[in-house]
Amino acid sequence: MSERTAGTPIQILEAARGCLLAEGYAKLSTRKVADAAGVPLSQIHYHFGGKQGLVLALLDHENTRLVDRQQRMYAADAPLWKRYEQACDFLEDDIASGYVRVLQEMIAAGWSDTKVAQQVLALLQSWQAVLEAAVSSTEARLGPLTAEDAAALVGMSFLGGEALILLGDESWARRVRTALRSLVKLIRHIEES
Structure with missing residues (x-):
């Protein structure tokens, strides 16, 4: 070639x-x-x-790169709260790069196309696995929450927050960013107590 x-x-x-x-x-x-x-x-x-294959390849290409970045970040030797804080910083990069928009567009396309839905869900599972691995180190101190449940709550918070940010209302965007970052305090409190 x-x-x-x-x-x-x-x-x-x-x-x-x-x-x-x-x-x-x-x-x-x-x-x-x-x-x-x-x-x-x-x-x-x-x-x-065609169009569908192109957009799914685009999403897969971007997703692979960003999941690798998250795995490296969460593997760092730092308290979980610091790594989560970095994840909040990465959200800004991901919005600016267009990844969040592509993902949200594909989620919407998946509502009416099961092939798209299956691929998007598989990509989201890769994020879930990264979060579960990160949370598992503190699972014993999360009370009744399993690593899987805590990771799902964080992941869904980001997905919903990203959708709200993309709607373009600055007051909602501020609320989302503040709420996501407020978990830094909670994670730090759990780790240090």
Whole structure:
């Protein structure tokens, strides 16, 4: 495979990310993506099969990178509250990069497309596994909550918070960010008591 051919899927994914962020999933077309990537439309169908395959590949590409980042961060030798605080900082990066928008668009698409729903749920499970591993170190001090339950509560809080932030109302966004960061105090209290 030539260097140019090897880079084509990444070039298409980057163009798809830009188009998705600009117009959302409903208005996304493979033709617009091909134009933005500077490739023939046939390349999208060759590499991804169509719009759905393209967007799912984009989500998988971004998700893999970010889950790896989270695993490295939670594996650090630091108190859990400090690692959770870093996760809150990462949320800002993920919103700015467009990942959160792509994920939320795919969640919405999954409401009417079971194939999309299955892939999105599989990707979300990778985040759940990272959170469970992180929480398991403090499970004995979480009272009646298992690591699985605590991780699910945190994960769902982030997902819901991200959706509210994307709605664009600054007062809601502030409330979400404040609420998510308030868990730092709770985790620190649990760890230090």
